[in-house]
Amino acid sequence: MTIIKNPVIPGMAPDPSIICVDERYYIATSTFHWTPGIQLFESKDLANWQLVGYALNNEEVNLRGTNTPAGIWAPHLSYDPQTKRFWLAYSHMVNMAGREFNADSYAIWATDIRGPWSEPIYFTSIGFDPALFHDEDGRHYLTILEWETREGYQAPGHIVLAEIDLPSGKLLSPWHRVTQGFTTRGCAEAPQIYKHQGAYFLLLASGGTGYAHGVEVGRAETIFGPYEAHPSGEPILTSSPRHLFSLGDPDAGHFEMVNPHSVMQKAGHGSLVHTHTDEWFMAHLMARPLEGQLLNPLGREASIQRMHWTEDNWLEMEDGSNLAKMTFKGLAGVPIDNEPNTDLFDSFQEPQYLLEFMTPYRQQHQSWVSTQKRQGFLRIYGGNSLFSQMNPAIMATRATSFTYEVETLLEFQPNHYSQTAGLGLYYDSNNWLYAHVTYSEEKRCPYLTLLQAKLGQRIEYVNTRVIVPEGNIQLKIGYDHGIANVYYRLEEQETWQILLQDLSVAYLSDEGVNGMPGEIGGFTGLFTFIGAVDAHQHQSYADFAYYKVTNHSPAS
Template identity: 50%
Template structure:
């Protein structure tokens, strides 16, 4: 049976994919930035349909993301499997600070007997740079390649790809460092190194051109792991901008002038290679689908391209071009399983744990503020700091995974002070969000609902006239309908009432990577704050996101 893989295979917040096959199972790990638990893990049997199976840092308390600025946090986790020990490995960066282009980072490794864990406590291995990956050679040795970040004035930036040997038993680097490459093209911004071995040669795959519109997947090779490495003459062999340009030493990653209106998908780069049991090959890569005005509210997503080895030992896309496509051929003799489609989510809050799609920014969701036990059958959110905070906020959100979706919740909330609020939200980071909330006018004692906006750190009251609720109305249901560039908020006071719009449809493109100069994504969720005594709480009956399948949808972003 033949089938077609539609890109993105993982829509929404799913950047920097690292793909791994063990047997007939495929896995992908993605960056999660300031969201807990860190490191999303997805599973597939056909490469077309993926499901979220958990997060590697779910039970970890050693990685503290409180205070993380956008887009720092957990970067580029790399998956590998060591057949000699039977262990799965993840190596990742925690970006601490990006000010002054110092890029202070800590790199960690962890392992598990299966992709479902339990994962070991992350072990610190160094701060040379970021985007490390771990390679297990067939001679039993282990190696780490990393972008060594250059901070000196007068030196070529961003730096050099560095190779170091890794002691897997003691979980530490040792021996000399080998500087392998400053890049295989003139695009600059080399990063995301991955090592592979094929037909006796070592292949170094990197991302170049910045993580914006000039992005690409680049391949170099050597006879010895320490080099010297030569560049594929057709580099980058996967990109959205398949023409030559020189941007070495240019720190700009967005590169808006390199937008290609003829590309089906944008920003294709940061590749990771896998094979299939029958000898076919694929590259997972990040991608984006900016809407008109070059606004990517869904952030950087995961795409796939089928590739082949050429007679002279390089990789090329299956259609022999270098332009990344929104579709690619599926695996031969495999029947796809659409039931693994991961779009949308729903949590009735009647289980022992939160749905794994729900993440919390900056701090972990713990029983003291996100409780499923205090009022069984409901989620009790205790009000935290305001949503402008990067520390103790009470927010649970899922990735927005489609251009068109409906998010819905119902809550019971009894505020007593004007600084207490709870409701439904669209959220990019602490400075950019929309909040449909219930609160109180404590001068009149009347509860009301309205909409607040944070845009580039400025707070705006979008509802000058508050919608006052009946005196005995403690429960209210909220809904948000997102249709590409706009969001329509609505409410109802009882289950048999029709939804009533609150205000006009609102522009949401300010919560995009390009508007914020970031590279995370918009999320959708619920939250509560309390700047009074942190004593109030809201009981949520459920939270659900119903998404349309917009995979394969793309735009002329300049319209």
């Protein structure tokens, strides 16, 4: 058997929901404030995962104004063999203030993973992380976390389950609470139902999505329970295997549970798949902090572990432990054609630009980003300031390595100081680094400079400026374990020139943004981007000749 390295999908690919249909494997992941919504990956060997599209790519959801880390949460992918439909259940988290966590949950369906997908079907607003289960008798069930806001009640809430009518979305039974008695780490969420040898199994993401994260499981004779706990009384998969009893504790970070002996942290939020080779695997999220720090710039990534069923019909990791590993044995008899590669390049010669390009808050539309305006270039019309959560003109891709370079060549002719275009690193509207060309009123020509946002503070590098006489320039940012170096090259230059070096950007990470001390400020991940701003007339544009990302360290 081939040994496969984790994470199988590096960079922002959290809450992976995995299924097998006709010897192909599919994973759906969360996208939060990024559009298009819900990434969809395909694989035939569990090692190489190709992004094949998005489920919410036709303005089904409005993410303008979304605060980090709200937006599209925890899509659950399932397949109904009776109707031959793919189903995606998901939550749109619209508010997290006051710990109210207001979320609307929906489902969409398609006969092909690449779409087209149906219009969203509204389910409920009782909580978040909905999942569908299609039973053998043709009945369908919905599980979800019922969010609790009242003082003195179980925090953050209970897992509930009801029979549901598809595709109307109407409940056919009352909600049943199904988690009493078997979860110990608390913060139970992401409930999913499976069936094996006639018994029902309820998988939970528990311990919060931080360093105490794990997967717990309960078993019942009937779908509504009662569910008994796994005999170990512990998560069946985690990166922090020491005991923690935190039932009723809403803390999602649990920094005290970091495992100093593991590269992998935060392992949890599992999804089970029975393969065409009659094997069992679990996809789950994980994170890799910067060495010596508790900062995770790549966000939560997707990994896989090999599982098996015990003689007494309990699910556990194949080696009998509950510690998630950085490698696993692949599918029996299925060769791996090539090593995974997350490098990116687009010369914009084709009408369709890279599928990997995502945009924060707003939808991608030809009115502001297009390859049709000029052959061989991606034209981006300037939008709001990068601080905006409404209409920033950003085209970004997930960072997938701790050491990489991103570069571009742009042509830009600004005539006002509020017009900019360039290259950068981006976490959200309050946290980014932006090397850009803008207009000098004193010199009456374009110049290159640097702007930064750190926890909402605007940092302008007024002493870091380079005249760009023709408005044409190559830009490059090198990222190395939280340190950024910014380079430029004018047309007549042969070697890269340093604009700024050894700038710490480690705060562009899940723990480094927006949160209070001791809390996780986000759980999305770092992106690299090209983009433009026009706070003058929204008429200026930049033409980008190419976009290139080169990773200098393995994805794992």
